[in-house]
Amino acid sequence: MQSQQQLNQQFAIDDQLYFERNTAGVVVANISNAFATLSLSTYGAQVLSYQPVGESEDVLFLSDKAVYGNGKAIRGGVPICWPWFSDNADNLSLAPHGFARNQSWDVAATKTNSDGSTEIRLALSHSDASLAVWPYEFKLVLDVVVGETLQMTLATENIGQQPFTITQALHTYFHVSDVQDISVIGLGGKRYLDKVTDFSEKSQQGNITVTDEVDRVYLQTPSTVTLSDPGFERDILITSTGNKTLVVWNPGPETVRQLSDIDSAAYKDFICLETANAVVDKVTIAAGQGHILTASYQIKKREQSERGGD
Secondary structure, X not given: OOOHHHHHHHHOEOOOEEEEEOOOOOEEEEEEOOOEEEEEXXXXXXXXXXXXXXXXXXXEOEOOOOOOOOOOOOOEOXXXXXXXXXXXXXXXXXXXXXXXXXXXXXXXXXXXXXXXXXXXXXXXXXXXXXXXXXXXXXXXXXXXXXXXXXXXXXXXXXXXXXXXXXXXXXXXXXXXXXXXXXXXXXXXXXXXXXXXXXXXXXXOOOOEOOOOOEEEEEEOXXXXXXXXXXXXXXXXXXXXXXXXEEEXXXXXXXXXXXXXXXXXXXXXXXXXXXXXXXXXXXXXXOOOOEEEEEEEEEEEEHHHOOOOOO
């Protein structure tokens, strides 16, 4: 495991990127440039915070009760669900959402790009522990670019001798002013599987609004959807490639009480819009081949953006 000192010696960038150990003992990369500030946990390769210059509120939600390390998932930010999303259909005793979010990743590179953006790359490979639950050899690489937008690229490479199949997600928790006041624009007319009603298939009528628990897998989704938040006076444009599904989740006031790592009132403060290959959107990767999943987040003040559906 790379130490904080080793990381700063090899990968720090003057006045732009440095590593520190948080109060839970996890090493975090902190980025600050002309565009935004961002923090990223090396445990789980998980972006924890992203705040563009001029924004008074973080784009991402992070629970005050989040647990760091010890095989636990961090509640908030952008967890990486891999190599399976939700339950493992072949072995229900395994932890939901895979093991990538519960492992320490290696920092592989950092750099300043010509446009002034800052880039960090983290990597995870198979180990004896991963092979014991998922018997495939792989290399997983996350590239995060902090510029005019936040760009995340998750690349899976099959370095073994046999094909494997994955489902996955960038399980993004967006910080909102009040979940009942926001809307998600761009999925009208799309079919979705509703987990709340045993994965029954339904069709979205108009924009998505949230009044109670929502847990849906949208099918054949467009490349861009918009999270419109009048309370924070901003729209978030979410653009993705490499996926056919998008997951929308909020636990609502009842289910949230079953979660020990989040305050019971905090369900109002976030909506998860997850760029995903989920459920029916399975990806089979041949030996020596790869797959790339990308998501980018662009913030626009509402007076500058289209207010479709308002």
